[in-house]
Amino acid sequence: MTDELLDSRGGRLLVSAAAAVAGLAGSYALTGYTPAFVVSPVERALTRTMPGIVVSAAISTLGSLGQQLNLLLAVCLTGLLVGLAARAAILTGRAVNSRLLPAAGTAGLTWGVAVVLTGEVVLAAGPAVAAAAVVAVAQALDHFGGPVAPVSSKRRRALSTTGVALGAALVGYAAGERRSPRTTGDDAPSLPDGSADVADIQRKLAIAQDASLDLAGMDPLVSERFYEVDINSIDPDLSADDWSLSITGAVEEEITVDYDEILSMQAENRFETLRCVGEQLNGHKMDTALWTGVRVASLLDEAGVQSGCDCVMLRADDDYFEEFPIEALRRGTLAYGMNGKVLPRGHGYPVRALVPGHWGEINVKWLTEIEVLEREADGYWEQRGWHGTGPVTPVAKLHHESLLDDGRRRIGGHAYAGLRGVERVEVSTDGGETWSDATLSDPLPAVDGDGRAEDAWRQWEYTYDPPAGGHTVVVRMIDRDGVVQPEAEADPYPNGPSGWVSKRYA
Numbered sequence: 001m002t003d004e005l006l007d008s009r010g011g012r013l014l015v016s017a018a019a020a021v022a023g024l025a026g027s028y029a030l031t032g033y034t035p036a037f038v039v040s041p042v043e044r045a046l047t048r049t050m051p052g053i054v055v056s057a058a059i060s061t062l063g064s065l066g067q068q069l070n071l072l073l074a075v076c077l078t079g080l081l082v083g084l085a086a087r088a089a090i091l092t093g094r095a096v097n098s099r100l101l102p103a104a105g106t107a108g109l110t111w112g113v114a115v116v117l118t119g120e121v122v123l124a125a126g127p128a129v130a131a132a133a134v135v136a137v138a139q140a141l142d143h144f145g146g147p148v149a150p151v152s153s154k155r156r157r158a159l160s161t162t163g164v165a166l167g168a169a170l171v172g173y174a175a176g177e178r179r180s181p182r183t184t185g186d187d188a189p190s191l192p193d194g195s196a197d198v199a200d201i202q203r204k205l206a207i208a209q210d211a212s213l214d215l216a217g218m219d220p221l222v223s224e225r226f227y228e229v230d231i232n233s234i235d236p237d238l239s240a241d242d243w244s245l246s247i248t249g250a251v252e253e254e255i256t257v258d259y260d261e262i263l264s265m266q267a268e269n270r271f272e273t274l275r276c277v278g279e280q281l282n283g284h285k286m287d288t289a290l291w292t293g294v295r296v297a298s299l300l301d302e303a304g305v306q307s308g309c310d311c312v313m314l315r316a317d318d319d320y321f322e323e324f325p326i327e328a329l330r331r332g333t334l335a336y337g338m339n340g341k342v343l344p345r346g347h348g349y350p351v352r353a354l355v356p357g358h359w360g361e362i363n364v365k366w367l368t369e370i371e372v373l374e375r376e377a378d379g380y381w382e383q384r385g386w387h388g389t390g391p392v393t394p395v396a397k398l399h400h401e402s403l404l405d406d407g408r409r410r411i412g413g414h415a416y417a418g419l420r421g422v423e424r425v426e427v428s429t430d431g432g433e434t435w436s437d438a439t440l441s442d443p444l445p446a447v448d449g450d451g452r453a454e455d456a457w458r459q460w461e462y463t464y465d466p467p468a469g470g471h472t473v474v475v476r477m478i479d480r481d482g483v484v485q486p487e488a489e490a491d492p493y494p495n496g497p498s499g500w501v502s503k504r505y506a
Helices: 009-031 040-049 052-062 064-095 101-118 125-145 151-179 198-211 259-264 297-303 326-330
Strands: 244-249 255-258 268-275 286-295 311-316 321-325 333-338 352-354 367-372 400-403 409-416 422-428 458-464 471-479 501-505
Touching: 009 064, 009 101, 009 125, 009 151, 040 064, 040 101, 052 064, 064 101, 064 125, 101 125, 125 151, 198 268, 198 286, 244 297, 255 259, 255 297, 259 333, 268 333, 268 352, 286 297, 297 326, 297 367, 311 326, 321 326, 409 422, 409 471, 422 458
Parallel strands: 244 367
Antiparallel strands: 244 255, 268 286, 286 333, 311 321, 311 367, 333 352, 400 409, 409 458, 422 471, 471 501
16 A cells, blocks of 8 residues: 555545645636636636526626626636546556656647637646646656655645645746737727817816816716626736627628728717626716717618618627617717726727717627617617616716815715706705705717717715714706606616715715
8 A cells, every 4th residue: 555645535636626726726827817727718608608687696796896796706616627638647547557657648638628618729838737746746756755744744745735826826926927919998098090080188187187076985977997797707818919899680781990090080089988787876886087089870871771770789798798779879989998998998999889868788898799689689788688688777976075175075976967967966865855956067068079979977075064963965866858867766787876965874
């Protein structure tokens, strides 16, 4: 009887687990946080097979944490596959009394798993080599430890194998982080010369900065941290050189345009606000940017729309799709710039759709196809019970509060009404019995600079003397037609949140 690490059940499990950790790290080292990462296909499969009721419950109760848990589950399942591959190779090698087979078999089986999952033949070598290396290290430690090693020696070999796996994980993570494409606007390059009116961008951003109210801890009129919501945890990693957009379906002539053709079209710079249908009433998934892009209408006219339902389906590279009325898209933009920079990966690089006045879910990122439909169809979220393809619900949010030196309380937030426009915000400090007008920021400018942006939020602020004892503050918004936002409160699912935001102060 020997005391080798690979000759005991616990030892084999440990080495298999260590090989799984190293395999994931090896894949990440070569691919970074891209769809070629071996975990990505598993995470996407989980997302698509999860029952709609489970997805909706996770969004409503957990928010972005639900997606992170889904990614963690994908990591565990992918690691299990690699670990099982290593264990199968170890057991087979032991059965046929081959010292070569455990490491070689681990490499071959892990490579096969990675190829099946990702379709990447070369990049599959990352997890294969890393996992096989751990098994080979365990074999080497057993060999040099002698045929009958003391228990303490076996423990040292177990710790050494674990250390190798953890070391591989740290190195793989560091290498993968360097390979991962950046997703935020801070990392994006400036728009190329000739693709946009740079002077107009700078002027409009300066106007937005000057018009922003000075409310500590709250986003200015151009958001500093624009929210991101996607169906997958790992964003597509597209190249502008390889990207194209096709207009297909019920059209006179299907057309395809590439990135350079989009850049050569007449561009415009417009402020637009996006709001997530799945956010909480007073949540933070509502933001504004200055977008650079071209009108969709000219491409639709060129294709010659022949729709039988006056509806359209937008499709994205990440397999996302949404259907909505084609007239809404005619007002839309194909955006390739954000705040004077190239559209960041996390916001849909190279090109995304912007549809004014509608929930964020139809502002499709990584856009690759506009399909004009003959009959209505359900989009991705509609198949899961949501109904967020209509106009956005108006809201006034309460996101700032501070006590001034003179004892007064200052409160503030953002208000948004889609295409209806924000005209006033009213504040009540007695639970809705009486109302006072808040101070509003100046409207952001329109595309041509004359008048207000058609689809942008405004900030508001209000300062008051807190009454003795407790009191409840309520805020509501009135649009340009004099319509007060609905008071009745509704949860995000299935039509988006609505109601008046309130807060109780002691």
